[in-house]
Each structure stands twice: as structure tokens, then as C-alpha cells.
Amino acid sequence: MSDHKGLVLDETRKFHQEAQGSGEFIPGVTEIWPSGAVLDEDDRVALVEAALDMRIAAGPSSRKFESQFARRLKRRKAHLTNSGSSANLLALTALTSHTLGDRRLRRGDEVITVAAGFPTTVNPIVQNGMVPVFIDVELGTYNTTAERVAEAIGPKTRAIMIAHALGNPFEVAEIAQLAKDHDLYFVEDNCDAVGSTYRGQLTGTFGDFTTVSFYPAHHLTMGEGGIVLTSDLKLARVVESLRDWGRDCWCEPGKNNTCLKRFEYQMGTLPEGYDHKYIFSHVGYNLKATDLQAALGLSQLTKVDRFIEARRTNWRRLREGLDGLPHLVLPEATADSDPSWFGFALTVDPQAPFLRAELVDFLESRKIGTRRLFAGNLTRHPAYIDTPHRVVGELTNSDIITDQTFWVGVYPALTEPMLDYIVASVREFVEARS
Structure with a gap:
């Protein structure tokens, strides 16, 4: 049997090598994706081996991945989930557990978050009957500030839930301290920022909970998948219960x-x-991942440092190539941070002699993929217009992002010729209209 298995895995490696295209980049013909999974023959073999072993439910690979990822983020416990969105849902829902006594979150409590971002950082607040308190962000970093968070804290505030924008850390140490000073829970959405640091400390190590996504666009992938991390063993136990149908048993x-x-x-x-x-001690879900996913995750985890460095290198190449170009707000790292970048954001100045849509159309016509900065101002979407919420301050920058911002890729599969082509294309368009 083991000989047959080895034969299959050897053939899998050959298949992968034969399936690879030439990899030649043809400007204007080859598509340059803004994000995507970077998968090699070891990843393919890991998936096939798990399939041969018929590891179709959560099992040894899942436990091993949880342990290794917890060590990487210096947290005591990690629980693998079927998506990063589920990880966010579990993290905030866990804070409503009856086991937390008077500190549990309840319906009507307020949770501070940002207006410009991805819905899954906000949806758990709404889904648990709480009130999101929206604050603005800065252009350039696309993150909020500790000052804005402090201004938003009111008598009903019980938690803070914010994501690092495009891998760029927000002022996470200061915001964690605000949470501590005001006895608030802090959920740190680290889905776009694996490997980023703030003041020399890894992001994902500051909150009561940390969440990460393993969707193909992210720093490492399982296809789908996510994880919830914490160093609070009581909170970890609640997450496990909620993830596993709400059962009290931990077998x-x-x-x-x-x-x-x-x-x-x-x-x-x-x-x-x-x-x-x-x-059953909680009203829970079934949000587990499978060992097939975890097997791929373990293979990807061995390469994540290389992926992170490639993202930083690619971002720098774009930043240096576009430096000094008029009419564009170029991205900036938050002070005292070293981001593990998710994307390269560009904001067209509202007074520019061209529209964001015109620049995006030009790039897309050259097969350069673009994406919006997710939802832009969430308060303007149909899903949230009639949802109870509170806004603190003006959402001016969130509105500018909605109208004027997009991003291009920095993920590890992008080559120097691809990046240089992006730079040349943006420069050609802007300089022709300046």
C-alpha cells in the first residue's frame, strides 16, 4: 500500500510539473491579477496525500496547523474555522457567552469599528444585535487612529473590532491600551496582515481575539478557511464550543x-x-474546517515568510516607481510599522484632471486587475442603511475612498516585469493628462 501511495505522489509531482505553463509575461495580453494563491507541487502533493488517507473531517492536520499557527502568532490557543468570516463571527459571538458573567456583551451594546472596510468585520456586530459605531480613516494609511477611537467611546461602548487595512497596521498598541483603560474587549482582525509588525510586535498579538483568513487572496491559503486565536483559555473554550455546534464536550x-x-x-x-x-452549553454553529484544507495550510505555512518578503518587495517596487506622480495619493505605512502588504492602494485626487474610473478602465484594458478598497463607506450600502448604528465625526475620507480609491496587486506571483508594466501604465495615463 505504501509503495502504491508513493507512486501516486511521484506521479502527482510529475503532473504538476507538466501542467505548468511557460510563465512568459506578454504585456497587455497576460492578465495581472490583483491577488491569488501561490501554489507549488508540494501543495498539490499535500492535498493528494490527505485525500489518499481519506482525511475528510477535521483531524491530525487540523490540530497540527492550529498548534503551529498559534506558536507563530504567540497565542496560547487557535481554532481552525471554515472561513475568516466565520472566525470573526465566532470571536465576537464568544464575547456574549453566559460564562463571562457581567462582562458578557449583550444586545444593544456598542462596538467601535471603521466605516471603510470589508463587511465581515462589521456583520458579527449586527448579527449579535449590537450597534456598530462607525469612525473614519486616514487617506494614505487607510486606517483609523487611536484618537478617533477615543472620541467614539461612550457609555454603551463595550468592545472594539477593527481590521488592519491592506496589511498596514493601525495604531494597534494605543488602541489596545484604550481598550484596557476602558475595560473594553478588543477583537483584532488580522486577516490581511499576517507578518506585519507595529512597534516591533507582530500584529495579531494585541487583541483579546485575533482572526485570520486563508482565502486564496490572503498571505497563505487553504482555499477557504480561517482561524481564531487567543491567549485567554476561557475565551478559547467558548470559541471551541460555538464552532462545534455549541456542545459542552471537548473531545x-x-x-x-x-x-x-x-x-x-x-x-x-x-x-x-x-x-x-x-x-450543549451555547447556541452554536458547525464552522469547522477539514483536514484536506489543513494539509494544504501546513504546506503553505512553510513558505509564508517567503511570501511576506515578496509582498514587501513588490510593494516597494510600485511605491518607488510611482513616487512623485501628480494627482495620486500614494500609500504610506503607518508610523512605527512594517507592513506585510495585501495590496497597493491608489487614491485619485478629487481635483485631478481625470476620473478614477478612467484610470481603472485604462489599466483593466491592459489586463492589469484592480479592486476597490472593499466596500468603501459601509454606511452607504443597502445592507446597513436601515441597520441601527452610530457615526462619530464626519466620514469624509471614507466617502473619498468610496469614490476615488482602488488597489493593484503585490502578491508573490507578480514578477518584476509585471510590476514595471503596472508602473509604466499608470505613469503613461497620468502624464498624458497632466
């Missing part, structure tokens, strides 16, 4: 009686000795 699939008293519990109004595997 892994296929295991029994890990606690050595499976038939000795009495909880709720159940009869004494009710099987602990079927006692």
Missing part, C-alpha cells in the same frame, strides 16, 4: 471520555449522568 472527533467523567455531569435541567457528548 475531538472519534474520541470519547477525554474528561474521564463522560456520564457524571449534571447541567441545565438534564438528568444527572446525561452523556456529556450531547450536552
Whole structure:
């Protein structure tokens, strides 16, 4: 059997090598994607090996990935999920647990977040019956500031939930301190920023909870997938329960009686000795990932440092190439940070002699992929117009982002000729109209 397996894996490597195209870049013909997974033959072999072993549910690879990723982000516990969106949902929902006593979040509580971003940082607030408090961001960094967060704290504020924008850290140390000073929970959405640092400390190490996504656009991928991390063992236990149907039992699939008293519990109004595997202490979900996904994640994790460095190098090449170009706001790293960039944002000055849409159309016509800065101002979307929320200050920059901002890619598959072509194309368009 092992000989047959080795044969299949050898053939998988050959198949991967034969399936690769020439890789030749033809300007204006080859598509330059803004993001995407970077997958090699080791990744393909990892997936095939997991399939051959029929690891179709969460299992050894999932536990191993959780352990390795927790160590990387210097957190005590990590729980793998089926998406980064689910990770955010679990993190905020865990803070409503009855096990937290008077510190639990309740319906009507306020949670501070930013207006310009991706919906899945905000949706868990709404889905749990709480009130998002929207604040503005800065142009250039596309992050909010500790000062804005401080101004938004009110008598009903109970938590802060913010994402690092395009891999660029917000003032996370100062905001974590604000949370501590005001006895607020802090959920740090690190989905775009694996490997970023602020004041020499890894992002994802500041909050009560940290979340990460493994969607193909992100720093490492499982296809789908996400993770929730914390160093608070009580919170970790709640996340595990919520992720796994809300059950009270912590046995892994296929295991029994890990606690050595499976038939000795009495909880709720159940009869004494009710099987602990079927006692439910939370209204939960099934948001687990599979071992197939985790096997790919483990392979990707061995390359993540190389991916991060490529993102930084690619961002610098674009930044240096476009420096000094008029009518564009170029991106800037937050002070005291070293971002692991997700994308390269460009904002067209509202007074420019051309429209953002014209520049985007020009780039797209040259096969250079672009993306908006996600939702722009979320308060202007149909989903949130009638949703109870509070706004602190003007959302001027969020509106400018909605109208004027887009980004191009820096992900590791982009080559120097591709990046130089992006620079040359942007320069050609702007200089012809200046």
C-alpha cells in the first residue's frame, strides 16, 4: 500500500510539473491579477496525500496547523474555522457567552469599528444585535487612529473590532491600551496582515481575539478557511464550543471520555449522568474546517515568510516607481510599522484632471486587475442603511475612498516585469493628462 501511495505522489509531482505553463509575461495580453494563491507541487502533493488517507473531517492536520499557527502568532490557543468570516463571527459571538458573567456583551451594546472596510468585520456586530459605531480613516494609511477611537467611546461602548487595512497596521498598541483603560474587549482582525509588525510586535498579538483568513487572496491559503486565536483559555473554550455546534464536550472527533467523567455531569435541567457528548452549553454553529484544507495550510505555512518578503518587495517596487506622480495619493505605512502588504492602494485626487474610473478602465484594458478598497463607506450600502448604528465625526475620507480609491496587486506571483508594466501604465495615463 505504501509503495502504491508513493507512486501516486511521484506521479502527482510529475503532473504538476507538466501542467505548468511557460510563465512568459506578454504585456497587455497576460492578465495581472490583483491577488491569488501561490501554489507549488508540494501543495498539490499535500492535498493528494490527505485525500489518499481519506482525511475528510477535521483531524491530525487540523490540530497540527492550529498548534503551529498559534506558536507563530504567540497565542496560547487557535481554532481552525471554515472561513475568516466565520472566525470573526465566532470571536465576537464568544464575547456574549453566559460564562463571562457581567462582562458578557449583550444586545444593544456598542462596538467601535471603521466605516471603510470589508463587511465581515462589521456583520458579527449586527448579527449579535449590537450597534456598530462607525469612525473614519486616514487617506494614505487607510486606517483609523487611536484618537478617533477615543472620541467614539461612550457609555454603551463595550468592545472594539477593527481590521488592519491592506496589511498596514493601525495604531494597534494605543488602541489596545484604550481598550484596557476602558475595560473594553478588543477583537483584532488580522486577516490581511499576517507578518506585519507595529512597534516591533507582530500584529495579531494585541487583541483579546485575533482572526485570520486563508482565502486564496490572503498571505497563505487553504482555499477557504480561517482561524481564531487567543491567549485567554476561557475565551478559547467558548470559541471551541460555538464552532462545534455549541456542545459542552471537548473531545475531538472519534474520541470519547477525554474528561474521564463522560456520564457524571449534571447541567441545565438534564438528568444527572446525561452523556456529556450531547450536552450543549451555547447556541452554536458547525464552522469547522477539514483536514484536506489543513494539509494544504501546513504546506503553505512553510513558505509564508517567503511570501511576506515578496509582498514587501513588490510593494516597494510600485511605491518607488510611482513616487512623485501628480494627482495620486500614494500609500504610506503607518508610523512605527512594517507592513506585510495585501495590496497597493491608489487614491485619485478629487481635483485631478481625470476620473478614477478612467484610470481603472485604462489599466483593466491592459489586463492589469484592480479592486476597490472593499466596500468603501459601509454606511452607504443597502445592507446597513436601515441597520441601527452610530457615526462619530464626519466620514469624509471614507466617502473619498468610496469614490476615488482602488488597489493593484503585490502578491508573490507578480514578477518584476509585471510590476514595471503596472508602473509604466499608470505613469503613461497620468502624464498624458497632466
